[in-house]
Amino acid sequence: MKRATTTLADDRQLKLGLFGANCSAGITMTMVPERWDASWEHNLALARLADARGLDFLLPIARWRGYGGLTDPNGYSLETLAWAAGLLAATRRITVFATVHAPLVHPVFAAKQLATIDHIGRGRLGLNIVCGWNPEEFAMFGGSHRAQADRYAHGREWYEIIRRLWAESEPFDYHGRYFDLQGAVCTPKPYAGSELITMNAGRSEAGRQFAVETVDCLFTGIENLDTADQVVADVRRRAAAVGRPIDVYSVAYVVCRPTQKEAEDYLHYYAVEHRDEASLEKFRTINPSEGDTNARLARWAAGHGGFPAVGDPDRVAEILARVHRAGYAGLALGFVNYLDELPYFCDEVMPRLERLGVRRSTTGADGEGDGGTHAMARY
Numbered sequence: 001m002k003r004a005t006t007t008l009a010d011d012r013q014l015k016l017g018l019f020g021a022n023c024s025a026g027i028t029m030t031m032v033p034e035r036w037d038a039s040w041e042h043n044l045a046l047a048r049l050a051d052a053r054g055l056d057f058l059l060p061i062a063r064w065r066g067y068g069g070l071t072d073p074n075g076y077s078l079e080t081l082a083w084a085a086g087l088l089a090a091t092r093r094i095t096v097f098a099t100v101h102a103p104l105v106h107p108v109f110a111a112k113q114l115a116t117i118d119h120i121g122r123g124r125l126g127l128n129i130v131c132g133w134n135p136e137e138f139a140m141f142g143g144s145h146r147a148q149a150d151r152y153a154h155g156r157e158w159y160e161i162i163r164r165l166w167a168e169s170e171p172f173d174y175h176g177r178y179f180d181l182q183g184a185v186c187t188p189k190p191y192a193g194s195e196l197i198t199m200n201a202g203r204s205e206a207g208r209q210f211a212v213e214t215v216d217c218l219f220t221g222i223e224n225l226d227t228a229d230q231v232v233a234d235v236r237r238r239a240a241a242v243g244r245p246i247d248v249y250s251v252a253y254v255v256c257r258p259t260q261k262e263a264e265d266y267l268h269y270y271a272v273e274h275r276d277e278a279s280l281e282k283f284r285t286i287n288p289s290e291g292d293t294n295a296r297l298a299r300w301a302a303g304h305g306g307f308p309a310v311g312d313p314d315r316v317a318e319i320l321a322r323v324h325r326a327g328y329a330g331l332a333l334g335f336v337n338y339l340d341e342l343p344y345f346c347d348e349v350m351p352r353l354e355r356l357g358v359r360r361s362t363t364g365a366d367g368e369g370d371g372g373t374h375a376m377a378r379y
């Protein structure tokens with residue numbers, strides 16, 4: 001039984017979450033002194049704030065080393081399974097994802113770890129599967145980086161084993177291309193015997209295909225708002241061909257200020273004047289396909305390659321509504337300093353989104369994570 005499955009976006013509200021708060025500098029590569037300090041205390045305060053203010057999910061970045069340069073963005077990062085366990089114990093309704101590198105965590109370990117954390121959250125854990133791209137991280141684990149098709153073939157076996165461990169009560173043998181297991185079994189199962197909400201973060205065609213065949217949500221980039229609907233159309237075509245529903249999510253960096261000019265000035269200040277050029281250069285060398293143009297690099301400096309939601313509250317709400325109208329089910333948001341900036345976003349942008357009809361109020365929602373009322377559940 002699939003729990004609280006999110007479906008195609010049309011008649012539901014736009015889900016909103018926070019992205020990357022477990023990592024130093026969050027989703028930015030900036031040197032400004034107020035950049036995000038990802039201490040546990042800050043993460044705890046932020047999760048409680050997001051929970052109380054009706055946000056739907058928290059999504060961490062799985063990172064094993066930083067981007068170097070002067071400030072080493074993401075160099076300090078809280079490991080996402082432990083992070084999710086702690087935050088689920090401290091919140092009441094919000095969905096918390098763990099982001100797991102399939103090639104770096106054995107599926108028998110992952111199945112049990114995830115099931116255990118899901119019990120801590122009473123059914124509010126989500127799983128974001130990443131198949132990996134960063135060669136330096138693979139080298140840290142003593143392995144080599146597989147070619148893309150191979151990465152996703154491995155990911156399919158990895159998640160198939162996890163699903164079987166969650167579904168089957170008897171020990172089973174598994175003989176695949178990447179895994180050869182004898183007598184595999186997992187108890188406990190996820191909370192209330194239902195499966196976790198799953199997400200895959202990928203950008204390529206191979207990533208899309210893996211997502212439609214495997215998970216509930218594809219988390220992908222938006223290159224251009226004018227063509228954002230085409231990505232959703234392509235994903236839906238692929239999903240229809242394999243007979244599975246899937247939602248599409250994306251990432252935005254938010255700079256919301258009382259006036260458009262203030263917002264644009266702040267963006268310029270943190271992402272242009274004070275961007276960490278040395279870490280961006282490092283990023284460009286390890287990820288040449290993402291760092292191939294100045295425009296793309298600028299978006300990495302500003303917000304992990306996400307798209308800009310920059311402006312006064314009316315403008316930011318209109319941008320988010322536009323993404324929703326293009327068919328996206330949800331957005332993971334980043335801020336330079338999440339704790340400083342989230343309250344203004346909640347006060348000013350969320351009510352506007354309700355007035356625009358793309359989001360229903362979740363104020364007063366008080367599910368305690370029974371698998372049917374949590375924040376990613378179908379409305």
Ligand SMILES: Cc1cc2nc3c(=O)[nH]c(=O)nc-3n(C[C@H](O)[C@H](O)[C@H](O)COP(=O)(O)O)c2cc1C
Pocket residue numbers: 060061062063099129130131132133134148201202203204205206207208219220221250251
């Ligand atoms: C929104 C988003 C979030 C991602 N989060 C992570 C992450 O936390 N850790 C990681 O190693 N890769 C992350 N990635 C990278 C992807 O897993 C993937 O390797 C990359 O987008 C390349 O896509 P492809 O495999 O489809 O070519 C993320 C990608 C996107 C689009």
